[in-house]
Amino acid sequence: MMVSFILILLWVAMYRRLWRNQGDLSIGGICQEGSFAHTLYMYVNTVLGKSLQAMEARKLEKLLRQVQSEFGFQIRSWNLVKHIADSSLVARIIAKDGKSYMLKSLFIPAERQRFIVESERRLAQEGVKLARPISTLSKHPFILYNETPYVLYEWIKGKTGQLRDRSDLVALTQVMARLHRRSVRVVYPDDIMPYEHVRWEKEYRDRIDSLKSWAQSHQTPSSPQESMIQRYLPFFEHVAEVALEQLLASDYDNYMNGQVAAKCLIHGDFHQKNLIKHKGQWVLIDFEDVRYDFPSKDLLRLYSMYTRFHPFDTKTFNSMMETYFRHHPLPAGAKRLMLTDFLFPHIVERTLRKQVYASMKTEMLKHWLKQEKRKAMYVSLILSHKQWH
Template sequence: MINHKVFWGDKVVKKLRESIKKEYGFKVHNMKRIPTPKNTSVYRLQTDRGTYILKSIHTSKRRQLFILEAEDYLRNQGISIPEVIPTKRGTPYFLWKQSLYILQRFCHGKPANLRSPKGVKQAGKLLGKMHRVSLGFHSTHRALYVGARDWIQEYEDDLLAIKNWKKRNSSNRTPKIKAILSYIRFFLSSGKTACDLLHRNSFFLKWKGLPAHEHFLCHGDFHPRNFLVDRSATTIIDWEDVRYDFPSKDMFRLVDNIIELDSKWSKAKFSLLLSAYLIENPLTDQQKSLLFLDMAFPHVFERFLRKKIYHRMSLSQVKRFLRREKQKTKDMLERAVSYLFLFDANSCMALSPMI
């Protein structure tokens, strides 16, 4: 069993530094913990051989090995990912207090500027290339990390969660809750439409059954702080959530960041992002339809409710969030249906009163 609870007192840190010296043969001058919201311990190390990042992901050994395999495959395909430093024994990690630790080169660079057209295109091209070259990745643990099998259940669970939130708060008359309730029917309706279309989508059913190596790898947390721009390269970091899945899972995370920065939904900016993406990873019409369909589902809205993000927002911010999510959802659903008509018009006709 991996021990996920480590007390980080001075004595413990000292012993960890001694273990690093033993495993890698260099002396740690300074060791600073980097705050992270994830279930991960991250340290920046100043050593007699340069600067490194020490990381322990509190997960199973099997999961950690899958992450290392994915990183290594993508690195060999030309994606810039921090190098993993082997121990003196040649292993990519060492075990300390029943937790796995890996050491990586420290990566220089700044987050991409998603406010600028140049930054948006840069992010789109990087994501497109990463997805394209990830096809063909084989893992000894592939069956455990295929997201496709969870889509239907995820949609149904999220819709139920939204309905339950509505039921719990239906009599709440505070301004922010009233604002959310005024939009909730729209998100439930669009979510149900997306779910019904997914059930009927012949391409989705085919894609879901493909072997893992024919699925794309998704980073799982693709936002500007996780891809760092330097003069020589743009490096993608923090692969803790990597899995086999569909490009929409990374795309809507990126789009969510763009919307937050701009405080609005912009069709023009999304088209710029998508065009840059498709240069590197041309998608078929069927793939585009599934991309838009997944992005039309109210994933972000469900998280907004579940995490109670509205508590940290003013009333005007809540209203602005709701407006832009509605605009994005309508746009994505229209795009999905326009492509569906090209190869699955019957499904669209059956749902036309709902769209």
């Protein structure tokens, strides 16, 4: 009996480490409160959690001493907000003078981190509200610890955004449009290498191949979800090919080569959780995917988050697009190119490639596929009119 109990403890401990490595310590859906499993988990969490926190503290001790030395303040307290091994680390630091900071590392090359920080600084100079990076005493944009860059940011206090209804979507679209408009004025020093998204022709072709590959490898569906996708996939493969044709006939190269002012800096992960309401204003955080691209990439990201819980309707879609163009006017050809990117089934391809559908209930998947199809049909209709109304 004792051996079995010890084995259970070890099993829970092992999975606790896995949850920690994934940055998710929640037990919702795993152990119901009041159950034996929940009691056992909480026991292990208490006993082993303290030792794990102590191990993390020891690992971070040298890093925090370096932070104090290079930024010139004494640390009163700190807590680990997020830590995914070799992926990201976020810690909140409170200095002895009471100021709060965020220490962050993405475990990326210094060159890429330098572009991110320089983008944040120059966007802030253009009036974009964001969490500002803080330079070291020697004016460096970050510190290097074990050859990994760590950036110190001001801590932004407030509530994250929401996407409850159309008004929320429109409000966040305004923030995005202003970001893009102001980013056009950003100029980098010669020693900063700008980062750009992969060219769309390659992206479209790769994703079309991905859709075809999924269809080929799932000719015999093994689940109701796969059967459902097979019914809709021919439609999405068709609109992907149509979008590629539209792209090849567009002025995409002129826009991306700077001959027409439409290329801008995009956030790369623009959604409600990356905006914080601070002193009555929206403040952007997490620019880790910032790069030069076309505005549709941010708009697609935000809209995909909205449509997770809302059905497609033309009024909402039109309101979003019209709001964007009102705050960031673009040439007619650029508007058409944005719609082309909305026509391409990016979200569908990603859902298949990442196998997100496997955890979706069949009815939910069916509803979502219907909404994606309705969106594509509506965008196709707009493109057939040759202009945006």
